Every structure is written in C-alpha cells, then in structure tokens.
Amino acid sequence: MKIPTTVFLVEDEPLITATIKGILHKSGYLVLGEQDNVPDAYNEILKLKPELVLIDIQLYGNLDGVDLALLLDEQNVPYFYLSSLADPITSIRIKDTSPISFIHKPFTVSGLKNKIQEAWNSYLQRESA
Amino acid sequence: MIKSFLSNYLLFFITLFSLEGYSQQLDCDQVSAQLELIKTYKSNQVQMDSMRSFSASISRSNTPLELFNCLHALPTSDHIKLIYFQDYAPFLMRKGDLESSKKLREQGLQLAQQYGNLGLEHDYLDTMTSYYINVSKADSATLYINKQSAIVNANPTSFNNVAWMIYHRRGEIENILGNIQKQGEYYELAWEAMKKNPESDSQRGFLLYLVMDFHRTNKNIERQAYFTELLSEHYKEKQLKTPNLHLPINFLLLQNDSPEAIENLEQIIKQSDSLNNFNALSFCTQALSSALLKNNKPLEAIPYLERTISKLDSANYMFSHTGERDLLQQAYLMAGNYEKAYDVLADQKKVEDSLRNSEVLSKIADFEVKYDTQEKQRIVDQQKAQQKILRIVLFSGLALLLLVSLFLYKIRQKNKILAKQKQLLEVTVDEKNVLLKETHHRVKNSFQIVSSLLYLQSEAIEDKEAQIAIKEAQNRVRSMVLIHQKLYNKDQLVGINTQEYFDDLVKDIFESHQFEATPITYNTQIESMILDVETITPIGLILNELITNVLKHAFPSPSLNDKMELRFNKKGDNLILEIEDNGIGMTDNIQDSSFGIKLMKALSKKLKASIQYPPTQAKGTLVQLEITRFTTLD
Numbered sequence: 001m002k003i004p005t006t007v008f009l010v011e012d013e014p015l016i017t018a019t020i021k022g023i024l025h026k027s028g029y030l031v032l033g034e035q036d037n038v039p040d041a042y043n044e045i046l047k048l049k050p051e052l053v054l055i056d057i058q059l060y061g062n063l064d065g066v067d068l069a070l071l072l073d074e075q076n077v078p079y080f081y082l083s084s085l086a087d088p089i090t091s092i093r094i095k096d097t098s099p100i101s102f103i104h105k106p107f108t109v110s111g112l113k114n115k116i117q118e119a120w121n122s123y124l125q126r127e128s129a
Numbered sequence: 130m131i132k133s134f135l136s137n138y139l140l141f142f143i144t145l146f147s148l149e150g151y152s153q154q155l156d157c158d159q160v161s162a163q164l165e166l167i168k169t170y171k172s173n174q175v176q177m178d179s180m181r182s183f184s185a186s187i188s189r190s191n192t193p194l195e196l197f198n199c200l201h202a203l204p205t206s207d208h209i210k211l212i213y214f215q216d217y218a219p220f221l222m223r224k225g226d227l228e229s230s231k232k233l234r235e236q237g238l239q240l241a242q243q244y245g246n247l248g249l250e251h252d253y254l255d256t257m258t259s260y261y262i263n264v265s266k267a268d269s270a271t272l273y274i275n276k277q278s279a280i281v282n283a284n285p286t287s288f289n290n291v292a293w294m295i296y297h298r299r300g301e302i303e304n305i306l307g308n309i310q311k312q313g314e315y316y317e318l319a320w321e322a323m324k325k326n327p328e329s330d331s332q333r334g335f336l337l338y339l340v341m342d343f344h345r346t347n348k349n350i351e352r353q354a355y356f357t358e359l360l361s362e363h364y365k366e367k368q369l370k371t372p373n374l375h376l377p378i379n380f381l382l383l384q385n386d387s388p389e390a391i392e393n394l395e396q397i398i399k400q401s402d403s404l405n406n407f408n409a410l411s412f413c414t415q416a417l418s419s420a421l422l423k424n425n426k427p428l429e430a431i432p433y434l435e436r437t438i439s440k441l442d443s444a445n446y447m448f449s450h451t452g453e454r455d456l457l458q459q460a461y462l463m464a465g466n467y468e469k470a471y472d473v474l475a476d477q478k479k480v481e482d483s484l485r486n487s488e489v490l491s492k493i494a495d496f497e498v499k500y501d502t503q504e505k506q507r508i509v510d511q512q513k514a515q516q517k518i519l520r521i522v523l524f525s526g527l528a529l530l531l532l533v534s535l536f537l538y539k540i541r542q543k544n545k546i547l548a549k550q551k552q553l554l555e556v557t558v559d560e561k562n563v564l565l566k567e568t569h570h571r572v573k574n575s576f577q578i579v580s581s582l583l584y585l586q587s588e589a590i591e592d593k594e595a596q597i598a599i600k601e602a603q604n605r606v607r608s609m610v611l612i613h614q615k616l617y618n619k620d621q622l623v624g625i626n627t628q629e630y631f632d633d634l635v636k637d638i639f640e641s642h643q644f645e646a647t648p649i650t651y652n653t654q655i656e657s658m659i660l661d662v663e664t665i666t667p668i669g670l671i672l673n674e675l676i677t678n679v680l681k682h683a684f685p686s687p688s689l690n691d692k693m694e695l696r697f698n699k700k701g702d703n704l705i706l707e708i709e710d711n712g713i714g715m716t717d718n719i720q721d722s723s724f725g726i727k728l729m730k731a732l733s734k735k736l737k738a739s740i741q742y743p744p745t746q747a748k749g750t751l752v753q754l755e756i757t758r759f760t761t762l763d
Contacts (some may be wrong), residue, residue, distance in 0.1 A: 013574070013577075013578065015578050015581045015582060015585065016577055016578065016581050017587055018581070018582050019580075019581035019585060021586065022584065022588055042421075047532075058570075079416050084570050084573035084574055084577070085570055085571070087566045087567075087570075088562075088566075104279065104573075104614045104615075105573050105574065105577045105614070106573050106574075106576040106577035106580055106610040106613055106614055107577070107580075107610070107614065108580070108607045108610055108611065109584060109603075109641060109642070110637050110640040110641045111614075111633075111637055114640065
C-alpha cells in the first residue's frame with residue numbers, strides 16, 4: 001500500500017477546513033494538522049514536518065498566508081495557496097513567494113482533488129528530476 | 130464703378146496713341162478738340178494723366194509756345210491748368226516773357242496748395258526756385274528752395290527720388306552767389322542723394338555731367354576723373370549716343386573743335402538767336418568762343434559774345450551772365466584791346482555786385498535762419514513723435530505682459546484645482562476598486578461556504594434519496610461556483626469567458642459523475658466570448674441540467690461508443706447552445722413536472738430563450754437552446 005502524503009492545513013474558516021479535510025482524506029492524503037493563524041501554524045509545521053501545506057491567504061491575526069509562505073520558503077517546505085484573494089498589493093507580495101500552485105476559491109470537490117493531484121505530482125517529478 | 134473706371138483708362142490710352150500720331154503737326158483746332166476729349170473723362174485723375182501726356186506732346190511739337198497760348202486761351206478747370214502750366218511756363222521764359230512765366234508758376238503753386246497735392250506743390254515750388262535761379266535772384270530762390278526742402282524732409286519716403294534736386298538747386302544758388310566751393314559741395318550732395326535712389330535714373334546722366342563739368346571748370350582733376358568715369362559708365366549702361374539736353378552739347382563741342390563742328394555750331398547759334406532760345410544761345414556762344422580763343426581767333430569770337438550778352442541783357446536772362454563776359458574779356462585781352470577788356474571787367478563787376486549786394490546776402494541769411502529753425506522744430510517734433518511711439522510701445526508691452534501673467538496665473542490656479550480634483554477622483558477610483566475586490570472576495574468565500582455546507586451534509590446523510598437530492602443541489606451550486614472561480618475584471622465590468630467556463634464545467638460534471646465501468650466520451654465546440662454574470666449564470670445552470678440528464682438517462686447500458694457533444698456559438702443576433710448524444714433517445718412523454726425541467730423553463734425566461742428538441746439523423750437526442758437576451762463584454 002502506498003504511504004499517504006502528509007498535509008498540513010492553514011485555514012481560518014472551520015466549514016471550509018472540514019470540507020478540505022474530507023476531500024483530502026477521500027483522495028488518500030493524511031492531514032497532520034490544521035491552524036487558523038500564522039505563528040501557531042508555523043510552529044506546528046516545523047514540529048510535524050508535513051510534506052505539503054495548504055495555505056489560505058486571509059487568516060486570523062495580523063499575519064497572513066503570504067507571511068507564512070515566506071517563512072516556509074526559508075524552510076523549503078512545499079505549499080499551495082488556496083484563496084479567493086487577489087487585491088493588487090497581495091498579488092505583488094505573492095510574486096516574492098514560490099508556491100507549488102494556486103487554487104482559487106470557490107473550488108469544487110473534483111476541482112480541488114484534481115488540482116492538488118496534478119500539482120503535487122508535477123512537483124514530485126520536478127524534485128526527482 | 131469699375132466699368133466706368135476701365136472705360137476711362139481705355140479712352141486715355143486711345144488718346145495717348147492718337148497723340149503720338151500728330152504730335153509733330155498740331156494746330157490750335159486740334160488742341161481745342163483734344164481738350165474737349167480730355168474733359169469728357171469722368172475721373173479727375175484720368176483727366177490729369179491724359180493732360181500730362183498731351184502737354185508733353187505740345188512741348189515736343191514745332192510750335193509749342195503758340196499751341197500753349199491757344200490752350201491757355203481756352204477755359205479749363207484748375208486740375209488741368211495744374212498740369213500744363215508746368216510745361217507752359219518754361220517756354221514763356223525761354224522766349225523772354227519772364228513776367229507771364231512767373232505768373233503761371235505762382236498761379237500753379239497756389240492751385241497746387243488749394244488742391245492739397247503735395248507732389249504738385251513741390252513741383253511748382255521747384256519751378257519757382259528754377260525761375261529765380263534763372264533770373265539770378267538768389268534770395269527768392271533760397272526762399273523757395275527752403276519751402277521745397279521742407280516738403281521733401283517731411284515726407285522722406287515719397288520724395289526720395291527728388292531729394293537730389295534740392296541740392297542741385299542749392300548748388301546753382303551758390304553759383305549765383307559766387308561760392309564755388311559750396312556749389313561743389315552741394316553738387317556732391319546731390320549726387321549722394323541720387324545714388325541712394327535708383328528711380329531717378331533718367332536724370333542721372335544730367336547730374337553726373339553737371340558735377341563732372343563743374344570739377345572740370347574748377348580744375349579739380351581728381352573729382353573730374355571720378356565723375357567722368359561714373360558718367361561714361363552710366364552712358365555705357367544706357368547705350369545712349371548723346372547725353373541729355375543742352376549741357377552735353379557744350380561738352381561735346383569742347384572735346385572736338387574741328388572746323389566742321391565749329392561751322393555747325395555757328396549755324397545753331399544763328400538759329401537759337403532767331404528763335405530766342407536763350408539757353409542754347411548762351412551755351413553755344415560760350416562753347417564756340419572758347420574754341421575760337423583756343424584757336425587764337427579772338428576777333429571772330431567777340432561779335433558772337435557781344436551779340437549774346439546784349440540779347441540776354443535785354444531779356445534780363447542772366448543764367449550764364451558771367452560766362453560770356455569772362456570770355457569777352459579774354460578775347461579783348463588776346464586781341465590786345467585792353468581798354469575794352471577793362472570795360473567788360475567793370476561791367477561784369479557791376480552785374481556781380483548787383484547780384485551779391487549785402488542786402489540780398491542778409492536776406493538769404495534770414496531765410497537760412499528761419500529755415501534752420503523750422504528744421505530744428507521739425508526734428509524736435511519728430512523726436513517727440515518717436516518718444517510718444519516709444520511710450521505707447523512700452524505701455525502696450527507692459528499691458529501685454531500684465532495680461533499674459535494674469536492669464537498664466539489663472540491657468541495655474543485652474544491646473545491646481547484640476548490636480549486636486551484628479552487626486553480626489555483617483556482616490557475615489559482606488560476606493561471603488563478596493564471595494565469591488567473586497568466584494569468579490571466575500572462573494573467567492575460565501576459560495577465556498579455554501580458549497581462546503583452541501584458537501585459536508587451530503588457526506589453525513591444516510592438516506593439514499595436525500596443524498597441524491599443534496600448531491601443535485603451541490604451540482605447546481607457547482608455551476609455557479611465555477612463562475613465565481615473565474616470571475617475577473619475586464620474594464621471594470623465583470624465577465625466570464627465561455628470557452629474556459631464551459632470546458633471546466635463539463636469536465637467537472639463528468640469527473641464527479643460515478644461511471645460504472647466505461648466512461649462516456651465527450652467533445653466540445655465552443656466559440657470564445659465574454660459574457661456577463663447575469664447571462665452566464667442561467668446558461669451554466671441549464672447546461673448542468675442538460676448534461677446531468679444525458680449522464681443519467683441517455684446511456685442505460687454503457688458502451689465504448691457512448692458520446693456527447695456540446696456546441697456553443699453565435700448565430701446572427703442569437704446564441705445557440707446544443708447538446709447532442711448518441712444514446713437511446715428521448716421518451717415521448719417528457720416529464721414536465723420534473724424539477725430539472727421546471728428549473729430550465731424558469732431560467733430560459735431570463736434569457737428569453739427557447740428549448741427545442743430537433744429530430745436527429747441517427748439515434749440519440751439533440752437539445753437546442755436559442756438565447757435571444759444576453760450581454761457580451763468583448
């Protein structure tokens with residue numbers, strides 16, 4: 001049996017968190033944990049060492065998903081953005097980060113499933129190449 | 130107006146040409162007839178122009194004085210008199226009628242002043258000056274030359290071409306007074322004035338000769354050579370064989386004193402004597418006498434000189450009063466008759482004294498002072514006028530500057546206000562953009578939550594039918610979720626690309642459908658265009674129903690050949706959406722009551738669309754949606 005990919009979820013809307021967890025679980029991922037703010041999320045990510053992090057940009061607290069992404073870039077932790085936010089300032093800040101992919105909200109079940117699958121596979125191919 | 134003007138000039142030219150024809154044999158009747166013709170012209174100016182050429186014709190005729198007398202006897206208006214008096218007066222003078230000549234000149238001057246024609250006034254002043262020079266009255270000549278000069282100085286541009294005449298006349302006056310050096314200075318000034326003005330070309334030869342001759346007489350070899358050169362150059366240019374008028378005759382004779390020339394000259398003297406042509410008589414006599422004296426024949430020269438002197442004295446015509454007496458004196462000296470020579474000298478002295486007595490000189494001095502004062506006043510006036518102009522220019526410049534700065538200030542104020550308004554507008558636009566983004570974000574998030582709620586609920590429900598119902602609701606929301614995933618700004622209007630959206634929607638529906646074993650293949654032909662959310666939302670929902678129907682009902686027993694095709698394009702003014710499958714085809718009784726059908730009917734109303742099921746060639750179903758109300762954003 002294939003060892004499931006470990007995922008950490010950073011999202012401040014509980015309903016959406018539950019949905020994503022459900023979809024990921026059904027798709028064969030192992031969700032290691034979840035957080036709704038950057039400091040706690042960062043600490044847990046460092047501790048749990050997930051293979052992949054899903055980050056919503058708008059989060060609880062003063063720091064947002066892009067701040068976390070910058071920290072994860074330093075640690076070489078791969079991550080996805082998962083957001084509907086696209087204001088100009090944020091768009092510019094995003095350019096300084098290196099996400100595997102950007103998943104737009106609102107997403108559909110199969111859309112999320114496929115997007116994660118595709119992006120993760122191509123990331124793995126890039127890494128192994 | 131123009132027509133009459135033209136006809137006037139036509140007549141004038143006809144007159145001109147007819148005059149050329151009989152200028153040599155005019156008689157009194159013809160003069161009268163010609164005058165009547167001239168009088169018929171409507172314009173005074175045309176009358177004057179034609180009179181001028183007629184007067185010239187009379188002057189060229191064989192009997193100019195008689196013809197002028199005829200003309201003068203006829204009644205004429207003032208402006209005609211003004212013209213021919215100018216030519217008439219010199220003839221009277223040449224024939225010795227000094228009094229009549231003077232009267233004509235005075236009358237002409239008066240008329241010119243009344244007429245207000247400055248040009249004619251100047252010309253008559255000149256005839257007055259000329260008259261007094263001819264009768265050797267330096268004081269009166271000075272009076273008139275000053276008046277003449279005043280006109281020329283006051284109107285330098287229009288009298289440019291006659292400025293030299295003033296100096297020439299002044300030179301002649303100085304000659305009367307015996308101031309040879311001053312005469313020379315004036316002659317040189319006359320040449321300087323003429324040089325500046327190429328228009329006076331016709332007089333150029335005359336003046337050049339005059340100045341040259343003056344220098345020759347006064348043995349100024351250097352200046353004589355200079356003017357001889359200029360004169361030869363002038364005649365070479367003009368290609369004239371003989372110089373103008375009487376003076377060059379003298380010049381030519383003195384250059385060539387052959388027997389034939391002398392004989393010829395004697396004949397001219399005789400003729401001049403009989404015709405009372407005083408100028409010619411005087412100059413020819415002098416030229417002949419000089420030649421005779423040069424050839425050591427004083428006794429032959431004496432009778433000519435005495436005859437001419439007595440003739441000129443009796444006519445009181447003293448143009449060359451001293452020339453003849455000089456020569457006569459020389460002749461007596463050469464002949465050894467010293468007593469006669471002394472008499473001539475005494476006579477000459479007497480004449481000269483009468484011309485140059487202290488009374489005359491003081492009068493001239495008075496005139497000069499008066500003239501100088503006038504000139505000074507004129508210059509002061511001119512300077513005042515210039516200062517006034519300068520002040521006006523300065524003031525207007527200042528006013529203009531003020532106006533321009535005021536204008537610039539206003540523009541700057543306006544620009545400031547505009548800049549402020551622009552800033553405000555930019556802020557407003559920025560705020561609006563931020564607000565719009567924020568709204569989009571919230572709408573998207575809300576859709577995500579709705580979608581999540583349905584998903585979570587469908588996962589939790591045990592009942593099969595309830596689960597299907599929730600699933601269908603979830604699918605319907607999906608068509609809207611996908612729209613909001615792709616929402617983007619295009620010129621502040623929100624629109625969706627049909628190709629991207631339909632492809633995504635079909636893909637999502639097919640992927641989320643649980644296929645038994647063999648998946649149904651599908652194909653899309655979608656025309657790319659941008660539709661607004663109001664249009665795309667019902668289309669998306671209808672499409673969801675149609676595709677779901679195909680997946681649910683068209684293929685009860687799946688095979689590898691199962692196919693569905695989606696076509697979307699613009700046809701005329703309408704949009705056409707077609708879904709075709711090669712399934713089992715539709716049952717005859719469509720369940721109108723089913724929720725899916727109801728939903729599609731309701732949504733079609735919004736699009737003013739009709740749903741049709743055209744028959745297909747092969748088996749299967751074709752559904753056609755024709756949309757008539759929609760908004761594209763390209």
